[in-house]
Amino acid sequence: MTAVAATAARRPARTTLLTAGLAVAVPAAALLAAGVGAYGIPLGDILASLAHRIGVGGHALDRVPESVLWNVRLPRVVLALLVGGSLGCAGALMQGVFGNPLAEPGVIGVSSGGAVGAVACIVLGLDALGSWTVTVCAFAAGLVTVFAVYALARSGGRTEVVTLVLTGVAVNAFCGALIGIFLFTADSAAINQVTFWQLGSLAQATWGKVLGILPFALVGLVVAPLYARKLDLLALGERPARHLGVDVERMRLTLITVVALLTAAAVSVSGVIGFVGLIVPHLLRMAAGPGHRFLLPAGMLGGALVLVTGDLAARTVAQPAELPLGVLTALIGSPFFFWLLRRTRSRQGGWA
C-alpha cells in the first residue's frame, strides 16, 4: 500500500509542478517576445496597451508603436504560441499512438504532403484565394497525404504500425520526388520562394493566419486530453490495450486525424518547423514520466514555449538579418537529439 501510495503521490507532485511552471513561463516568454525586436517596446507600454484594448485602464500607445505591437509583433507571438502548441501536442499524440518515442508527425506524411501542396501552388502560380492560396493548398495536401497513407496501410480493418510507418516512408519519398519535379520546372523566383517556405518562418504572421489556425489548435486542445488514459494503455501494446477496453483502431483513426489537423494547420502558416514535435514530448517524459494526462497538456505548453523563444531568437540573434525558424529549431534540435539518444542508451541500454 505504502509503495503504491508513494508512487501515486510523487509523480503527480512533479507533473503538477512542471505543468504550473510551464503555464507561468509561456505567458512570461510571450510578453518578453512581444517587447523585444527591431522596434523595442517597453514592458510597461505593452501592459498598458493590452489593458487599454481589454478595457481595464491603461492607455493606447503612439500610432506607430501601437501598430507595431498589434499588427506585427502580437500576431507573430500568438502564431508562435499556436504553432508551437499544435506541434508539441501533435508530437506527444504521435508518439503515444505509435507507441514509439521516435514517431513524429512527419512520419505519416503531413509535412511532406503539405510541402507538395505549397510548392505546387507557388510553382504553378496559383492565386485563386489570394495570399491564402499557399496556406490552403498546404493544409489540404497535408491532410490528403495523411489519409492516403492511412488508407494504403489499412488492410482488413486493421493497421499494422510497421506497415503504416513504411507506407509513410514510401509516400514521403514520393512527395520528395513531386517537389523535385516542381522545382525542376520552376523559374528562379519560385525556387526562391519554395526554399524560403521550406525553411519555416513566422515572419508573415497576421491575425488572419492566427484565426485560420485557431480552430484546429482548439480541436487538439480539447480532443487530445480526452484520450490521455487510453493512450497510456496503448503503451502495453495493441492487444493488451484492446483487452482493457480500448477500441484501438477507432482511437488511432481519431487521433491521427487530430494530429493531421494540428500539423497541417501549423505547417500551412509557418512552413516546415522540425524537431519541436519530437523533442518536446521527450524532454517532458524524461522530466516527469510518460503519463499522457500530463504529457498532452504539457506538450502543448512546452511546444508553445520553445517556439516563442525560438522565434524570438530567430529574429534577434543575427539582427538585422533573420534566421529561418525551421533552420534554427533543427540546428539546435538535432545535436540535442543525438545527446538524448546517447544518454538514453548509456542509462537504460536503449529507448524506453
Added chain:
Amino acid sequence: MRRRRVPDRAEPGAVVVEGRGLRLALGGRELLAGVDLTVRAGELLALLGPNGAGKSTLLGVVAGDLAPTAGELLLAGRPAAELKVAELALHRALLPQAAELSFPFTVGEVVRMGRAPWAGTPAAAQDEEVVTEALALTGTAAFAERPFTALSGGERARVALARVLAQRAGLLLLDEPTAALDLRHQELVLRLARQRAAAGDAVVVVLHDLSLAAAYADRVVLLAAGRAVADGPVREVLTGPLLSEVYGHPVEVLDHPRTGAPLVLPDRATAGEPLPAQPSSSSRKPTFSPT
C-alpha cells in the same frame, strides 16, 4: 463515459464460455478445424498440445481478438461478436505471452492500468485496494516504483500477471504464464490461478509443462492440429498412449510416490542416440478420433 452493463458474477459451475465448431483459417492455413470448448465458472482449464496445435489461437478466439471463420462462441450466454470492446474488458482478462511496454511507466502505474475498464463504474472505488492486493500476491510490491522497462524478464512477467489480476474479470485467460519464470514463481502463478478459480472465476491456462497442468488443472483440453482430441479430467486425458501419440514422442505417466499426483515424463531412454528423421508437424495427420 458511455454506460456499460457491469456483468454479474457467474454462479459456480455456470457456463462462461461456450464454443461450438470453432474454425479459423488464416492465409489459407486452417489453424482451428472445428473445436468445441466449454469453460465453467470456478474451474481451472488447461489447454495442452504440441507446438502449432492451435492453443494460443483458440485463446485469441475466446478473448475476442480473432473472429472465427465459422462456428459459434457465447460469452456469458451472449454471442461474443455482439460485445463491444469496452464491455468485453469487463468479462475477460488475458495475459499475453510477452509483456512489453513502449514507455517507462512504473510498475505501480502498469498494474493500475488493469483497472482501466472499471473507470466510471462503482467498482472503481476499490481500485487502490485491488492494485495493492495484486502487487502483493505476485510479489511485485517491492519494486512498485521502478520503471517497468528496467525489470528482468521474470519480473516483467509477474507484473503483467498482477495487471491481469487487477482487472478482476470473471474469465481469466493465461497464455503460457510460466514461460519466463523460475520454479518457485511457476508454482506461484498456478497457485494464484487456482485461487482465482476457487474464488469463482473461470480460468483457462495454456501450458507446456504437462506435470504442472496435471497438478493444478481441474480439466484438460488436449489440442492437436487445430482439433480438440481429448477433453476431460486430468486422469482421463493425461495417459501415456494418448500423449505419446499427440506429441509424437514416447511419454510415461507415473504417480507421485508420496502425493499420488500424476507425473508426465518423456521417455528419455534413447536420449543419447542420433535423431530419427522427423515428420514435419504440419504434414502429420492425427490418427485418433476426437473424444
Added chain:
Amino acid sequence: MIGTTRLRARIAAAALLLAAVSCTTAGGAGHPGAAPATTATADRVEPIATTPAPALPATTASADGRQVTVVSADRIIPLSGSLSEIVFSLGLGSRVVARDVSTTFEQAAALPVITQAHDVSAEGVLSLHPTVVLADRSTGPAEAVDQIRAAGVPLIVLDDAKQLADVDGRIAKVAAALGVPAAGQELTARTDARTKEVQASIAPTSSRPKVAFLYLRGSASVYLIGGAQSGAGSLLEAVGAVDAGTAAGLTRDFTPLTSEALVKAAPDAILVMSKGLESVGGVDGLLKLPGVAQTPAGLDRRIVSVEDGMLLSYGPRTPQVLRSIADQLARGAAG
C-alpha cells in the same frame, strides 16, 4: 500579377545569389564621371545639380488605388533598388534612412538593410521611423506592406518598371510624391537627353544582332534564358538588337535551357549580369559551359555584362546601361 511578382523576386533572387557568390564591392573599381568606355561602369548614382527642398504636404495617387498624403520627406525608405536610384538621383539621398537588398550603389552602401532574404521586414522598416515609404507593386510580402500602411506611415506604391518607356513616369511619380516636381522634371529631361544621345551615337547596322539574356547560377551549368517577360527586351531593342529568347517564342521571364537549345538559338551576343559572370569564372568560365562556346556569341567572345543593380532598374541610370550595352556589342562585333 504572377509575372510582376516573379520579376520582383527574380531581381532579388539574382542579387541574393550573387551576393553570396561574390564579395567584391559593387563597382568599386570604377571612376566616377569617367565615360563608360570600359565594361566596368561605376556603381554610383549621379544626383541632379541642385539639391531640391520638398514642398509638402503633397497628395499623390498610389498604384494600389489610394490617395496618399506625404507631410514630411525627412526620413524616406524606398523598398527597391530602382526606387532608391530615383530618390538619390533627385538629390534626396541624404534623407534616405534604409535600403533593400537590391540597392547596391555606393552612396547607399552604409544604410541599414530592411529586407530579409528578399522579403521586406515591416518591423525593420517601422523601427527606423520613416515619414514616407516607397514601394513597387511587386514589393512583398503583402503582409509587410499592409503592416507598414496600418502603422499610419504614408506608403506610395508604384507600378513596376518593365521597359524603357516606364522611366519618365516613375521619376515624375516619385518626385511628385516627395514634393519635388521641379527636380523630377530636371531629372526626366536629363535622362531623356542622355538616352537620345546614346541612341544617336549607335552606328546603324544592316542586321540587328540577336542577344540572349542568360541568368547564370554559379557553375552548376544550369542556365536560364530570358524570354518576353525578362525585362531586358526593351533595352536590347533600344540599342538595335533583338532578344533571342523572345525571338525563340519564350513568353515567360526565364526558362531553363539545354545546351543544344542554346546552340540552336544561335545568339550573336550574350547579355549577363556582372556578378553572374563572375560566379561562373568570367568570360572564360562562361565559354566553358556546355553549348555556349558553340554559339556565334561564344565563337566571337561577344559577351555583354552589366552591373546587377543597374541592368533592370529602369531609372536615371538606364542611359548608362544602354551606353554600356551598345559599346560592348560594338566592340565585340569589331573584335
